[in-house]
Each structure stands twice: as structure tokens, then as C-alpha cells.
Amino acid sequence: MLLESDWTALWITFKLAALTTVILMLIGVPLAWWLAFTRARGRVFIEAVVALPLVLPPTVLGFYLLITLAPAxxxxxxxxxxxxxxxxxxxxxLVIGSVLYSLPFAVHPLQNSFSAMGRVPLEAAATLRAGWWDTLFTVAFPLCRRGVLTAITLSFAHTVGEFGVVLMIGGNIPGQTQVVSIAIYEHVESVHYAQAHILSAGLLAFSFFLLLAIYGLNRRFTVSQP
Amino acid sequence: MSIHARFSLARGDSFRLTADLELPARGVTAIFGQSGSGKTTLLRCIAGLERPDHGYLRLGKNIWQDDAQRIFVPTHRRPLGYVFQHAALFDHLNVAANIDYGMKRVRSATRRVQRDDVIDLLGLGPLLKLATPALSGGERQRVGMARALLTSPSLLLMDEPLAALDEQSKRDILPYLERLHRELEIPVLYVSHSVDEVSRLADHVVVMQDGRVQGSGPVMTMLSAPGLALARDQLAASVVEGRVMDFDARTGLSRLLTSVGELHIPQRLVSGEEHRLRIRARDVAIALEAPTQTSILNCLPVIIQDMQPHGEHELLLRLGAEGRLLAMITRYSSDQLSLATGQHIYALIKSAALEA
Structure with a gap:
């Protein structure tokens, strides 16, 4: 069955994904809001930057992160x-790397649903005495609940599934930076196929059911492929 | 009490709004104009939804915007109600939750409008538990009005609330608006491009064109004012006020004494009451002598104040002492009767066309 080091890798993966998702919501909501409603010219530039992790090889992002974050x-x-x-x-x-790498997966669904909602419900709320935070929680989030839910699930799932960035920036330190995807890689390298199978099948099932849940909740959702 | 609004705003190179208005803070003030005239932008500036480049806005003693003092009260702190053209209901809430949304955010001490009264006034009782996407266009507008009214606003702003509705829904909802006007003491600014709605609902009219105010005044003078778009409209109408003298149960006719003369209308009205009559220019015919054998009951001796061409084949006549009564006739008839300004003639109005 699972080794102790596997359990640790699972726990680190979960901790990383959860923390990354929380941080992404805190950054992603204001960023997506701005992108959806601003008329500023700089919008296109920021949109391109946010979408970069979709097209860049994770090793490129990991490489630059390593250089910037290294002690020198x-x-x-x-x-x-x-x-x-x-x-x-x-x-x-790892957290910094994951946040950057999964940023588009949080921002895109949020931005799309904010744009689809438009300004009108927000203006209606303002004429009904609702202040900004009040409007956000009683009008915007409920109307955009699909986008919010999608952003949360995708941020979490995408962080669980990352490999390249994590390997570059975190290395492979058991108990600190060894996540499940890297643990699987190591099991395969040392020809422990049984261990690799258990973790891989687990990850496969987890990812499938998570996506199944999103599609079930949100039929109109279209996945943006990295 | 009055409303003083002064705004200037530029959007791109093409659109400019400049307005300086003193409006009565009671009754219904219609902001009339064609699309692109800036009437909705003016309303949005008053609501604080649009921030003009320069602005001053005072409602009674309360200043909502004054650039000189760097005052700009955000929309959610202005005691106003806003009815959107497409209702703008919250689709994640049912009808009851929609109409309660604003009310819950107003301190109970300042609630002057009763929930049950509004539900009753707008006929919303059977709809309360429904989801908003299930409503018809007219029903959505009534919910939008109830939602705005329940914040007990000091000013109600309505942005073409009937424009998105079909003819039947319009006819269904107009009586609700008229009741609103009669039964609530909330001043209303009503944006519209329909002369018909203006003549039915408004007490005061502001005419806008190309981002500018062309005129502002009481509905009775504005509707017949020469040179304004209102009198040039296909549906041009005049509004006269009158007091009911009596009702004859045998004939079913009420007699009213109005500013243009005595009128009979086929409606049961209570003696002594003041009523407002709308007379469409196309329902008024002209005769040189008082006709003796005719089915038309209303025959008023009037003077032609002026005559203006309307399109290629028609003329718009302003009649009566102050030119408040409008008549639309063909050029051909005018030539046949050799009509001229200053002439004494008779205006014939079909009773069936009149309603109080």
C-alpha cells in the first residue's frame, strides 16, 4: 500500500493546492473584475500576461522563477x-510558482462570467442602496456562481496536476517540496511500478470526478487548454 | 422644493451633454427626446450612475453633487429609485426577494411606502413566489417599479419603462403608472420618446435634442409649443384641464368646463372633480360655421393662432386663446375653407375620442 513518504506527498499536494486556490481567489477576483469592466488601454497587455502560462512550457516559467527567487x-x-x-x-x-502557473485558470472563468453579467445588475443594486461589498456578495457572486465555482475547482485541480514548474522551483525534497506528481516520477525512475500505479490511478480518478462535477454543474463551460 | 441640475459631459468626439435645469420636485416631469438626444444620460447623471465632467445637483436642500465643493454622493447613498428600461431584475432571486432587496437596505424609520400597498397597487400578489425569468415583459417592469418604490425614494427615476414592451403590455401597464402618479407623492422623472406617454402622464416636460435642453415647462404649454418636437410628432396631442359640472345618467355624458370651453365626454365622472383631458390633434376637425345637424357634441368657437406645415400634405393648427388646442388637418381642407391665422372658426371634437 501507500508508503509514508507517499502520504506526505499527498498532504503537501493538498496543502499546496488549497493555499494556491485561496490566494488565487484573493488576486483573481479583483483582477478579473478589472479586466471585465475597465476601459483602460492597458487591458490587452495585462490579459496577455495573465494568459502566458497557458502557452509557455512549464519549464520556462520554472526556470525564470528559479532565477528570480534564488538567494542571488x-x-x-x-x-x-x-x-x-x-x-x-x-x-x-512552490506556492508562488503555483499561483502564477494557475492564474489564467482562475481569472478566465471569473472574467467571462463578470462580462456576461455586465454592469446593469451592479447599477440596479447601487440604486437599491447596496454598497460595493454588499453588491459583490449579494448580486455579483450569486449571479456568477458558475464562474466562481469553476475558477475554484480549476485552480485546485490544475495545481494538483502540475509537474514542470514544481520540479524546477521546488526540486524534489521529500517532506517539503515533493508533491504527488513528482513522487510518481520518482517511483517510475526507481522501477516501483506498483507504487506509481496506486498514486497515478488515484490522481486519475480524482481529476476525472472533479471535472465531471464541474461539467455537471456547468454545462456551458468550455475548458481552455494549456 | 425643486431640483436643480447642471451637467456637462463629453463622450468621445460625437456626444456632448449640456444641461442646466430647474425642475419642480413634485408630480411627473417627462424628459422627452429622440434616441441619442441625451435624455437617458441626463437621468443617469442624476442617479450618479454616470459621472459628468462638470456637475451640480441639488434636490431640495440636499446636494448630491457639487464639483466646487468636491461633493459626489455615490448612487447607493442617494435616496432615489430607478426603473430601468429592461427592468434589470436580479435573476437569482424570486419576485418577493427582488422587491425586498432595496427595502431591507433602508432603515425602517425612513420607510414611508408600505410593502402591501405597493404589491396591491401594482397587482403583484399572485407573482410573489415566481422566479423572475418566468415573468412577461410587463410583469418584469411592474416588479422593477415595486422594487424601486419600496426604498421610499425622495425621487423616482424612470428610464423609458414602456419602450421595451409590446402594445398590449403598454396598455396594461399605463393605468398602473397613472395610479402611481395619483396615489403616491413621490416626484418622478420620466424619460420617454413617446408623445402619447408624455401627454398621459406628465405635468412638466423637458425637451432634449442633440444633448441640449430645447425647452422646459408645464405639459399644457409644452405640448402645443411651436418649434418643439412634441407638436411635430405624428401623435401630437393637447392636454386641457377641466372641472366636472355634471353627469347625465340618461345620456351617459359628463360635462366639463375646460380652458378651451365646455366639453362632453362619455364617462361617469363626479361633479366638482378636476380632470385632465388629452385631445389628439387628429381627432379635431374644423368648421367655418357651427354645424347644426351633426353627431359631434363638442363644438368650440376658437381663433386660429397659427398654422404650420406638417409634412407635405398636412397642417398643424394651434387654436384657442393661448393656442393650447392642436388640430391636424390636410392642406386640401385648409385650402377649401380658405383658413387663415386670426380667423374665428369652430373646432369639432368627437366625444368618443375623449377620455379623462
Whole structure:
């Protein structure tokens, strides 16, 4: 059955995916809102940047992240100088990498549903005395619940499924940065096919049922392929 | 109490709105104009949904916007109600939750409009539990009106609430609007491009064209004012006010004394009551002498104030002491009768065309 190191990898994967999803919602909602409603010219530029992880090989993103977050890199050196933890090859580094890599999977469904909703319900709420936060939680989120749900599920699932970025930025440190996808890779490398099977089949089933749930809840949803 | 609104706003190179208006803060004020005239933008500026480049807005003693003092009250803090052209209901809430949405956000001490009264007034009782996508266009508008009214607004803004409806729904909903007008003491700004709605509902009219205010005044003078789009409309009409003198049960006719003379109308009205009559210009015919053998009951001696061409073959006549009565006749008839300004003639109005 599962080794102890496999259980640890599962726990790290879950922790990473959950944390990434929470952070993505905090960043993704305002970003998608801005993209959906702004008339600013810079919109196209930001949209292209957000969509980059869809087309870039994960190794490219991982490579640049590694360089920036390394102790000598532009961000890594600042963090180290301020007494912060090392970012490269750490769980924190993994979270940063995952957030960037899964950003379009949070922003696109949110932006699409905000655009589809339009300004009118928001204006109607304002004429009915609802302030901004009130409108967000009582009008925008309920009307865009499909988009919100899709964004949450896809952020989580996509983070669980990543490999390249995680390997580049996190390395493969059991108990710290070894996630399930990397644990499977290692089992295969050391010809432990039985272990690889258990984890792979588990991940396959998990991903399938998650997607099944999204499609069931949201028939109109179209998956954007990386 | 009055409303003072002064806005200027530019959108791109093509559209400019400049308005400086002093409006009565009671009754219904219609903002009339063709599409693109800026009437909806004016309404949105008043609501705070659009932020003009320069603006000043005062309702009674309350300042909602004053650039000089850097005051801009956001929409959700303005005590107004807004009825959208397409109702803009919340589709995730049922009818009851929609109409309660605004009411719940108003302190109970400031609620002056009763929920049951509004439900009754707009006939919403049977609809309360329905999901909003199940409603017809007319029903959606009534829910939108109820939702706005239940915030007990100091000002009700209506953006062409009938424009998206078919003729039947319009006819169904107009009586509700007229009741609203009679029974609630909330000032209304009503955007419309229909002379018919304006003449039925408005007390005061603002005429807009190309982002500018062309005129503003009481409905009776504005409807017949020469040079304004209202009198040039196919549906041009005049509005006169009158007091009911008596009702004859035998003939079924009420007699009213109006500013243009005595009129008979086929409706049971209570003596002494004030009523407003709408007389469509096309329902008024002209005779040089008082006809003796005719089915037409209303025959008023009037003077022709002026005559204006309407299209190629018609003329619009302004009749009576102040030119408040409009008549639309063909050029051919005018030539046959050799009509001229200043002439004494008789205006014939079919009773059946009149309603109070």
C-alpha cells in the first residue's frame, strides 16, 4: 500500500493546492473584475500576461522563477536581506510558482462570467442602496456562481496536476517540496511500478470526478487548454 | 422644493451633454427626446450612475453633487429609485426577494411606502413566489417599479419603462403608472420618446435634442409649443384641464368646463372633480360655421393662432386663446375653407375620442 513518504506527498499536494486556490481567489477576483469592466488601454497587455502560462512550457516559467527567487536573484536577494526564508527549493517557492502557473485558470472563468453579467445588475443594486461589498456578495457572486465555482475547482485541480514548474522551483525534497506528481516520477525512475500505479490511478480518478462535477454543474463551460 | 441640475459631459468626439435645469420636485416631469438626444444620460447623471465632467445637483436642500465643493454622493447613498428600461431584475432571486432587496437596505424609520400597498397597487400578489425569468415583459417592469418604490425614494427615476414592451403590455401597464402618479407623492422623472406617454402622464416636460435642453415647462404649454418636437410628432396631442359640472345618467355624458370651453365626454365622472383631458390633434376637425345637424357634441368657437406645415400634405393648427388646442388637418381642407391665422372658426371634437 501507500508508503509514508507517499502520504506526505499527498498532504503537501493538498496543502499546496488549497493555499494556491485561496490566494488565487484573493488576486483573481479583483483582477478579473478589472479586466471585465475597465476601459483602460492597458487591458490587452495585462490579459496577455495573465494568459502566458497557458502557452509557455512549464519549464520556462520554472526556470525564470528559479532565477528570480534564488538567494542571488532579484527577489530572492531582497527577501534574504530582509531576513526572510529562502524561496527557491521551499514550500513558499512552490506556492508562488503555483499561483502564477494557475492564474489564467482562475481569472478566465471569473472574467467571462463578470462580462456576461455586465454592469446593469451592479447599477440596479447601487440604486437599491447596496454598497460595493454588499453588491459583490449579494448580486455579483450569486449571479456568477458558475464562474466562481469553476475558477475554484480549476485552480485546485490544475495545481494538483502540475509537474514542470514544481520540479524546477521546488526540486524534489521529500517532506517539503515533493508533491504527488513528482513522487510518481520518482517511483517510475526507481522501477516501483506498483507504487506509481496506486498514486497515478488515484490522481486519475480524482481529476476525472472533479471535472465531471464541474461539467455537471456547468454545462456551458468550455475548458481552455494549456 | 425643486431640483436643480447642471451637467456637462463629453463622450468621445460625437456626444456632448449640456444641461442646466430647474425642475419642480413634485408630480411627473417627462424628459422627452429622440434616441441619442441625451435624455437617458441626463437621468443617469442624476442617479450618479454616470459621472459628468462638470456637475451640480441639488434636490431640495440636499446636494448630491457639487464639483466646487468636491461633493459626489455615490448612487447607493442617494435616496432615489430607478426603473430601468429592461427592468434589470436580479435573476437569482424570486419576485418577493427582488422587491425586498432595496427595502431591507433602508432603515425602517425612513420607510414611508408600505410593502402591501405597493404589491396591491401594482397587482403583484399572485407573482410573489415566481422566479423572475418566468415573468412577461410587463410583469418584469411592474416588479422593477415595486422594487424601486419600496426604498421610499425622495425621487423616482424612470428610464423609458414602456419602450421595451409590446402594445398590449403598454396598455396594461399605463393605468398602473397613472395610479402611481395619483396615489403616491413621490416626484418622478420620466424619460420617454413617446408623445402619447408624455401627454398621459406628465405635468412638466423637458425637451432634449442633440444633448441640449430645447425647452422646459408645464405639459399644457409644452405640448402645443411651436418649434418643439412634441407638436411635430405624428401623435401630437393637447392636454386641457377641466372641472366636472355634471353627469347625465340618461345620456351617459359628463360635462366639463375646460380652458378651451365646455366639453362632453362619455364617462361617469363626479361633479366638482378636476380632470385632465388629452385631445389628439387628429381627432379635431374644423368648421367655418357651427354645424347644426351633426353627431359631434363638442363644438368650440376658437381663433386660429397659427398654422404650420406638417409634412407635405398636412397642417398643424394651434387654436384657442393661448393656442393650447392642436388640430391636424390636410392642406386640401385648409385650402377649401380658405383658413387663415386670426380667423374665428369652430373646432369639432368627437366625444368618443375623449377620455379623462
Amino acid at each position: 536573484g532579484p527577489i530572492g536577494s531582497v527577501v534574504t536581506a530582509m531576513g526572510g526564508p529562502a524561496l527557491a527549493f521551499s514550500f513558499t517557492g
